[in-house]
Every structure is written in structure tokens, then in C-alpha cells.
Amino acid sequence: MENMISFVHDRISKRKYDNGIDFTMGNGHDTLFLSDYCHHVYSYDIQKEALEHTKALIKDKNNISLYLKSHELFDQDVDSFDVGIFNLGYLPGGNKEITTTYETTLRTLKKAATCLCKKGVIYVVVYTGHDQGKESDGLMEYFLTLDHMIFNVAKFEMMNKENAPYVVMIEKR
Numbered sequence: 001m002e003n004m005i006s007f008v009h010d011r012i013s014k015r016k017y018d019n020g021i022d023f024t025m026g027n028g029h030d031t032l033f034l035s036d037y038c039h040h041v042y043s044y045d046i047q048k049e050a051l052e053h054t055k056a057l058i059k060d061k062n063n064i065s066l067y068l069k070s071h072e073l074f075d076q077d078v079d080s081f082d083v084g085i086f087n088l089g090y091l092p093g094g095n096k097e098i099t100t101t102y103e104t105t106l107r108t109l110k111k112a113a114t115c116l117c118k119k120g121v122i123y124v125v126v127y128t129g130h131d132q133g134k135e136s137d138g139l140m141e142y143f144l145t146l147d148h149m150i151f152n153v154a155k156f157e158m159m160n161k162e163n164a165p166y167v168v169m170i171e172k173r
Helices: 004-012 029-035 048-058 071-076 102-115 131-145
Strands: 017-022 038-045 064-068 081-087 116-126 151-157 166-172
Touching (some): 004 081, 029 048, 071 102, 081 102, 131 166
Parallel strands (some): 017 081
Antiparallel strands (some): 151 166
16 A cells, blocks of 8 residues: 555646645655646745755756745745645654644645635645644644535545554545
8 A cells, every 4th residue: 555645646646737836845755746747836845954955856847936935925926726735744854843833734724725726636644643743633623614515625544553644635626
């Protein structure tokens, strides 16, 4: 069985998109992946280390814009988008004290839901195996409030692994 990132990438690879957003740039793997399926990719992180890792990874790609700022500010750069990825938690290999937070992620998700194009999809990969991973509890409450006439929302998880990451998929109908 594939891991959650492979699960998300498999679903994204089924079509092409105009604009994609990597809301949590990290080491740039989702940004690079999205660049093969999107006309343009916008990628955000608050850590300079993440920006440097991603710059090195994407090399000569010319359809990517990198931003050293919070994903909460994405709407300063993008009016609408077709696909987005959140990888919640901390930068792999980085400072584990710097993490996504419930408050910022919730505000971003609310804005993202309004900017998401019809038939667009947001994937939220949630890691619960660390203290900051508890942000998912509050986010689950938000996901349940999304109007089923406008959004399809699904959760994909490994049922027999404690603290395993899971994916929430939000599709605009």
C-alpha cells in the first residue's frame, strides 16, 4: 500500500491544472511534483532553509514561484487555483519547534476554500505522531462544517497504525 504522499500524488497525476499551490513548501518535493501537472505553481514557507532546499531541487523549472512567507498570505499572489497541498507539521530535517499551527492553517483553509475553482481539490496531509500534530483535532471540526452542496470532503487513513498520517481531500463541486 502506498504512503499518504504517494496517495495524494497519484490522484493529482490524473489530470492537468492551471494553478497549483504548495501551501507548505518544506523540502520542495510537492512543489516539484506539482510543476509537472500545473501550468504554474505557487509555493510557500516561512523558513529560509525550506526555500533554499526547494530552489536547489527545482533547478531550471520556470513555472514555479517561491515565497518566503506564511501560506496564510497566498491570496496576495493567487486569485484562484485548481489543486493545493498542505503537508502539516514541521520541516523534515529542520527545526521541529517550527511547525504549522491550527490558527494559521484554519484561516488559510477558509480562504483557500473560497479561492478554489470548481472541480478543484485541496489535499491536507496530517501527521499526528508529534505534539503539534494535535492541530488536526480542530481542523476536523472545520472540515465537518463544509457545505456538502458545495464541497465533497473525504478522509483517507491507515486504520491499523497508531498515529499514522492521514489525508483529508476537499473537492469543490
